[in-house]
Amino acid sequence: MKWVKLTLKTVTEAVELVSDMLMDLGIEGLEIKDNVPITERERKELFIDILPELDTDNKEAFISFYLEEGDNAKEVIRSVKEGLSELSQFVDTGSGEIEISETEDTDWINNWKTYFKPFRLDDNIVIKPTWEELNDKKDGDIVIELDPGTAFGTGSHETTKLCILALKKYLTPGMEVLDVGSGSGILSIIASRLGAKKVLGTDIDPHAVETSIENRAVNKISEEKVAFLSGDIISDDNLKETVGFEKYDIVVANILADIIIPLSGKIGMHLKYGGLFISSGIINMKKEQVLTAVKANGFEVLAVEEMGDWVSIIAKHPFAEGL
């Protein structure tokens, strides 16, 4: 199969924001080339021994992604250029030149697997790619087997980690959990492993839902304990009914700020009295906007956590009625 490879030239500081913008447009499988050295901690977690020589003064960065032949490249480029022009009002996004080339390489979609190795997310949660061996398992470890495929959620992103740390802190055995934007299913699976009685994951991307079901199976968790449904809980009334009202002790949503804001006005109806809304996917420049929305929708903010440029908000619903 032929693919069109698009390579966008930007600058190191803008890589994260440009990548988020591309993902917002539904573009997945990004390849990033820059001169940012990985940290000592990342080197250990990823079991990397040999590091390339980097010219750290060079601030150029390249983000590549692929479109299937037949996808409307012109339309995509137009949307990317619009996105870059919006972002350039906040940060220097560099030249924004886009180079187009054709490739027959159909295995680009699996190339990332080379870099996804088992890693310890905290003291006892270990993420293990399904195709890798785990050599340093300790007593009490919770090992999560994962093949995210093209879905988001390997556990290495700060926003996923922030949600996992919040689940570890607030989830007690027997709770019911709703995971909005479940991606690879990682948060649902971890919630179940932490003792949740029942978990429901929802995602607007049917491919992500298929992946999460496969990951549930690899982790030997039953459908009765963890279910996944495709749909948008913000707008789909049938899904709202299926998800159930005033039912969940915790709703966790790791989606972008622009989705968390409307979601905060809808999610209270699914939470039990005193239930918790754990949200992340919030870039720090949007923290105040999300906090304002969460409070305006009746939530009491219990904690705001930060990791890198990302934020999570843990909020409690003081009453069930009125939403």
Ligand SMILES: C[S@@+](CC[C@H](N)C(=O)[O-])C[C@H]1O[C@@H](n2cnc3c(N)ncnc32)[C@H](O)[C@@H]1O
């Ligand atoms: C950043 S990923 C999070 C994946 C995983 N939960 C994690 O924490 O790593 C966000 C996911 O939300 C999904 N999504 C986006 N908008 C949504 C919406 N309105 N309702 C449900 N899912 C949504 C996307 O398809 C994507 O899989």
